[in-house]
Amino acid sequence: MDWLLEADGVGQKLGVMLVAILLFVVVMGLILFFVDRPKNTPRWVVVTAFTGPAVLLIAFGLLYPGIKTIRDSFYNRTSDVFVGFDNYVTAFTQDEFQIVLRNTAIWVILVPIAATLLGLIYAVVVDRSRFEKFAKTLIFMPMAISMVGASIIWKFMYEYKPASRPQIGLLNQTLVWLGLEPQKFLLDAPMNTFWLIVVMIWIQAGFAMTILAAAIRAIPDDVVEAARLDGVNGLELFRHITVPSIRPALVVVLTTIAIGTLKVFDIVRTMTGGRFETSVIANEFYTQALRQGDTGLGSALAVILFVLVVPIIIYNVRQLRKTEEIR
Amino acid sequence: MSQAVPTTPDIDAPEGSRGDDTKAPRRTRSDKAARRLTSKPASIIAICLAVLWTIPTFGLFVTSFRPPTEIRSSGWWTSFFSTDYTLDNYSDALFSGSTSFASYFINSIVITLPAVVMPITIALLAAYAFAWIDFKGRTFLFVAVFALQVVPIQVTLVPLLTQYVDWGIAGSFWPIWLSHTIFALPLAIFLLHNFMKDIPRELVEAARVDGAGHVKIFFVVLMPLLVPAIAAFGIFQFLWVWNDLLVALTFGSAKDVAPMTVRLAELSGSRGASWHLLPAGAFISMIVPVAVFLGLQRYFVRGLLAGSVKG
Structure with a gap:
């Protein structure tokens, strides 16, 4: 049965996959079969059968590891000596980690605002255009691509060659065409963080556009018409009618992108690996916990991430609830 | 959470089913005309932005069909003048x-x-x-x-x-x-x-x-x-x-x-x-x-x- 754990070759891998799915179906089927067998199964048996697998998995995979990580964050790198808040002190005071925190702050401020703004402009413009569907699809496409794929796309955009040689990257070529010096976009701190941020904005603007366009479309026509009759012009209409009407959607978009940005890992990992002062908390967690083997510090970084994400999610969920009630 | 999201966006809603006839029967003819008038510059901006958004992906797409030596020595935009595309990269990569x-x-x-x-x-x-x-x-x-x-x-x-x-x-x-x-x-x-x-x-x-x-x-x-x-x-x-x-x-x-x-x-x-x-x-x-x-x-x-x- 070794091949179940060490599948080698296409056939075996697909075989393992089928076995896993079949095994799963059989187990689930058996559970359901026995629950339904006698007509009057006690209720607790039914409930356990239905919720048991999910509750068990969540307890094992989310609850227990979460508590374990919080505990580990107060222990040393091999989690056997209690060190109090030392890991947190390191994370907040050492120079290299201060850069990480600074970068995370820049990401989480810039990305949501820029992506939402672009998405909003685009939603307004595209609503009046003829190629609406086509244009929207193009803008939205980066959402479907993996962040790894997006990073590779942009790595080629940022590619640098010395001025004496022909450029490979379009951005540097544009600089050369304009008569400027080519830049090492990904190497020169602190600007390289901004170039990484551009990739995230590129991905998220489509998401913002989609939701905001739908919200704009939901504004009642008579409101817009009444304003028009009162002689309100385009820009005023946008400021006094459109933006207030879609405020809840704006908040949802901003917070959702902020959550995604806090946890951004793939882009930094793929483009710079966190070197050249570009690391963020989510990437530094990976480096410390899984590459450097410093469980204590890694756990502390994960907990910091957790603490930063929770209030935004709570706010987001509340906002969603509110818009639900209004509707 | 789709229940809670304020609006169901369908970015692929067919053009005809837009508010024009179903949601707002009261929309007047002059209003429609106004809409059409505003559409031209908006269309141009929309297309420009969409193209701008697609260039990076398109560039990599073109690059993926170029011979290795050219990928390393020149930009993808130069390849339009020398149509030397190949599928070798794909078979090699795979x-x-x-x-x-x-x-x-x-x-x-x-x-x-x-x-x-x-x-x-x-x-x-x-x-x-x-x-x-x-x-x-x-x-x-x-x-x-x-x-x-x-x-x-x-x-x-x-x-x-x-x-x-x-x-x-x-x-x-x-x-x-x-x-x-x-x-x-x-x-x-x-x-x-x-x-x-x-x-x-x-x-x-x-x-x-x-x-x-x-x-x-x-x-x-x-x-x-x-x-x-x-x-x-x-x-x-x-x-x-x-x-x-x-x-x-x-x-x-x-x-x-x-x-x-x-x-x-x-x-x-x-x-x-x-x-x-x-x-x-x-x-x-x-x-x-x-x-x-x-x-x-x-x-x-x-x-x-x-x-x-x-x-």
Whole structure:
């Protein structure tokens, strides 16, 4: 049965996959079969059968590891000596980690605002255009691509060659065409963080556009018409009618992108690996916990991430609830 | 959370079904004319932005068809004057020993399918119990499951990895499947529960009066109505797993199980001999999600909205 754990070759891998799915179906089927067998199964048996697998998995995979990580964050790198808040002190005071925190702050401020703004402009413009569907699809496409794929796309955009040689990257070529010096976009701190941020904005603007366009479309026509009759012009209409009407959607978009940005890992990992002062908390967690083997510090970084994400999610969920009630 | 999102965006709504005739019958002819007038500059801006947004992807796409020496020595925009395109990069990327993306592609498939089927099935059962069976502590349990959505997966990785190593299953597909299943559950349960709650109570009651058991109600009455919800979540989960890097890197960085994203990220960090295969490799990995996206746009957006807070 070794091949179940060490599948080698296409056939075996697909075989393992089928076995896993079949095994799963059989187990689930058996559970359901026995629950339904006698007509009057006690209720607790039914409930356990239905919720048991999910509750068990969540307890094992989310609850227990979460508590374990919080505990580990107060222990040393091999989690056997209690060190109090030392890991947190390191994370907040050492120079290299201060850069990480600074970068995370820049990401989480810039990305949501820029992506939402672009998405909003685009939603307004595209609503009046003829190629609406086509244009929207193009803008939205980066959402479907993996962040790894997006990073590779942009790595080629940022590619640098010395001025004496022909450029490979379009951005540097544009600089050369304009008569400027080519830049090492990904190497020169602190600007390289901004170039990484551009990739995230590129991905998220489509998401913002989609939701905001739908919200704009939901504004009642008579409101817009009444304003028009009162002689309100385009820009005023946008400021006094459109933006207030879609405020809840704006908040949802901003917070959702902020959550995604806090946890951004793939882009930094793929483009710079966190070197050249570009690391963020989510990437530094990976480096410390899984590459450097410093469980204590890694756990502390994960907990910091957790603490930063929770209030935004709570706010987001509340906002969603509110818009639900209004509707 | 699609229930709670204010508006259902369908970016693929056909032009005719827009507010013009259905939602606002009162729209006047002059208003329509005004709309048409504003459309020209707006159209131009829209097209410009869309083109700008697509250039990076398009550039890499063109690059992926260029001969290796040219990829390393000149920009893709110069290739329009010398039409020297080749498919060699794709065959090299897929089958040559240095990259062999074909085997990583298989890994991606092997990882993704069970990681979609398992959480949906488990979540359907749990959601059914939370929605239609009365039991003590139901509300508490449901709120607890929902609240655990806020746990970022980073918090769980190290203890989980330790556990898998203890069990001796680290390095196989099992930890990856198990982890993706676990991480998907809170959201899946929450979503499917909301959809189940929307199904009229009389339908379920009627089936109960007829003597149907839970299993029968579940499969005969509820399942057909749940197809759109399952599709939306299924597509979201499919893309999430297919595009994931963090989970795969943590539990499956070994060559035998690593998916495409892991290999691409690794190759992107090196400047080795197969660097020129990166564009082709990237497109091989993108084909699947882009096809899903173009084919099932409506579900895709719904799923994306629903999953946007996922950890």
